[in-house]
Amino acid sequence: EVQLVESGGGLVQPGRSLRLSCVASGFTFDDYAMHWVRQAPGKGLEWVSGITWNSGDIGYADSVRGRFTLSRDNAKNSLYLQMNSLRADDTALYYCAKGRLYASGTYQAAGDSFDYWGQGTLVTVSS
Amino acid sequence: DIQMTQSPSSLSASVGDRVTITCRASQSISTFLNWYQQKPGKAPKLLIYPASSLQSGVPSRFSGSGSGTDFTLTINSLQPEDFAAYYCQQSHSTPPTFGQGTKLEIK
Numbered sequence: 720e721v722q723l724v725e726s727g728g729g730l731v732q733p734g735r736s737l738r739l740s741c742v743a744s745g746f747t748f749d750d751y752a753m754h755w756v757r758q759a760p761g762k763g764l765e766w767v768s769g770i771t772w773n774s775g776d777i778g779y780a781d782s783v784r785g786r787f788t789l790s791r792d793n794a795k796n797s798l799y800l801q802m803n804s805l806r807a808d809d810t811a812l813y814y815c816a817k818g819r820l821y822a823s824g825t826y827q828a829a830g831d832s833f834d835y836w837g838q839g840t841l842v843t844v845s846s
Numbered sequence: 847d848i849q850m851t852q853s854p855s856s857l858s859a860s861v862g863d864r865v866t867i868t869c870r871a872s873q874s875i876s877t878f879l880n881w882y883q884q885k886p887g888k889a890p891k892l893l894i895y896p897a898s899s900l901q902s903g904v905p906s907r908f909s910g911s912g913s914g915t916d917f918t919l920t921i922n923s924l925q926p927e928d929f930a931a932y933y934c935q936q937s938h939s940t941p942p943t944f945g946q947g948t949k950l951e952i953k
Contacts, residue, residue, distance in 0.1 A: 764944045832880040836889035
């Protein structure tokens with residue numbers, strides 16, 4: 720059974736940093752792209768960042784580029800999101816999601832989708 | 847970025863009804879369109895990829911169609927567990943983008 724378990728969320732002041740983690744199990748982690756997708760309270764889904772199976776390609780939403788850094792450790796079946804210079808509009812539930820396509824060369828290959836999701840970790844940015 | 851627009855934003859229907867949700871892309875995305883279902887307090891769940899393939903375990907009353915810029919998600923014979931929010935997402939170009947969602951409520 721595929722499982723994605725996020726952690727690291729919490730209440731943080733504007734301008735501070737936070738590091739999210741996602742631990743995967745139930746599939747061969749280093750064969751698939753991984754992503755973070757967030758959802759602000761009462762709002763829709765927003766893709767944040769994605770990384771290929773071998774970290775060869777990483778992408779970011781414009782809203783987080785330059786502030787967030789995505790990485791993975793395949794030996795630990797783990798995905799990380801380093802979030803710096805946090806702002807109030809980063810407040811959201813952050814989901815870890817698995818790419819469906821095997822060993823895709825880009826972080827979101829044409830035709831890919833997010834086939835498994837974790838339960839999310841809540842990030843609240845407030846003074 | 848490709849903009850995805852869903853309609854309607856909300857929809858009321860009864861158990862047993864057939865409903866259709868529409869998703870329109872700001873430019874052609876071929877058939878690279880996915881649909882997700884999200885129940886309150888839960889993570890999204892992949893329903894259909896790309897455009898018309900049913901994800902494993904998803905009931906056959908769900909179907910997707912379309913290509914280019916216009917897509918539809920159809921649910922035949924609504925069941926109580928189908929009342930949820932639905933999102934479309936394009937995977938034609940980076941960054942991946944979602945529609946704003948359609949909330950399906952019980953009439």
